[in-house]
Amino acid sequence: MWGYIAKRLLLVIPVLFGMTAIVFLIMAMIPGDPATAILGAYATPENIARINRQLGLNHSLFEQYFIWLGHILQGDLGRSYSLNRPVLDEVLERFSATLTLAGASFLLCSLFGLLAGIVSAARQFSWADRLITLLVLIGISTPSFWLGLLLILVFAVTLQCLPASGMYAIYGGGGFLDLLSHLALPAVTLAVIATGVIARLTRGAMLEVLRQDYIRTARAKGLSERRVIYRHAFKAALVAIIPVLGIQAGFVLGGAVYIETVFQWPGIGRMLVQAIATRDILLAQGGVLVVATSYVLFNLAADVAQHRLDPRLTS
DSSP: OHHHHHHHHHHHHHHHHHHHHHHHHHHHTSSSOHHHHHHGGGOOHHHHHHHHHHHTTTSOHHHHHHHHHHHHHTTOOOEETTTTEEHHHHHHHHHHHHHHHHHHHHHHHHHHHHHHHHHHHHTTTSHHHHHHHHHHHHHHHSOHHHHHHHHIIIIIIISOOSOSSOSSOTTTOOSHHHHHHHHHHHHHHHHHHHHHHHHHHHHHHHHHHHTSHHHHHHHHTTOOHHHIIIIIIHHHHHHHHHHHHHHHHHHHHHHHHHHHHHHTOOSHHHHHHHHHHTTOHHHHHHHHHHHHHHHHHHHHHHHHHHHHHOTTOOO
16 A cells, blocks of 8 residues: 555656646746736836846746746745735635635535436436436536626525625624635535536446446345445445546636636635736746646545555556
């Protein structure tokens, strides 16, 4: 077990280095001059040259990358010009809000996705299976930002039972119930697509297991259908489902970028939009790097969990 974990960690290292290069190049390709965007009306040639020196933009792209990478290895993501504070402090502060949203969304999509997939497989070709398949197709096909706006229109504007934006109420907020009320709409919006993906793949994995001989043997022994489904079939199918859960955990974290913008959630996604708009390169690079690293780590955790369930898996 520990040997497998060590092997996976070694494989993650080049992935992380490659990811830093991709993040850096993507940020470098954003059109516009960062120094001009930062200085605004004070963008004189002398001030632009000074900002370029401070940001290291007077070096070649190759040199800029290795300077930035060297700072990252020392735990320094730089300093945000637009916020005038260390990038790492800002990113970690915003990341906690994003984890709250992504965690709630992942809990919803895992619970309902697994349940829907199990019911659909256990009652194949029934009306429940057809209904779940239809809902899954609609959920996967619905753009999240459009669904978010629709939910705001229905529950915040028309029914006025849930808040439309923010993480807490401006006046008199701050409690757990206040957080839950603000979390409801963005978490549901973010969970819809992931729920459909999990349900669809869970159904496929369950159907594959339910065709096995030992399942027919368990039924022939007189075991209840509930026990056959949950104690035998689902346990075996979980080995194939766990990697999907890891991928969807990364999906909801990355999908929070635009959902946070729709619902004005004070997380890392909203921060990234503001950083790109103001050409705050170091802040944008730091935010994207943290999100991408989290995605890699979620998949690593899923691989380890899958190996724990089935030690025969070695790759």
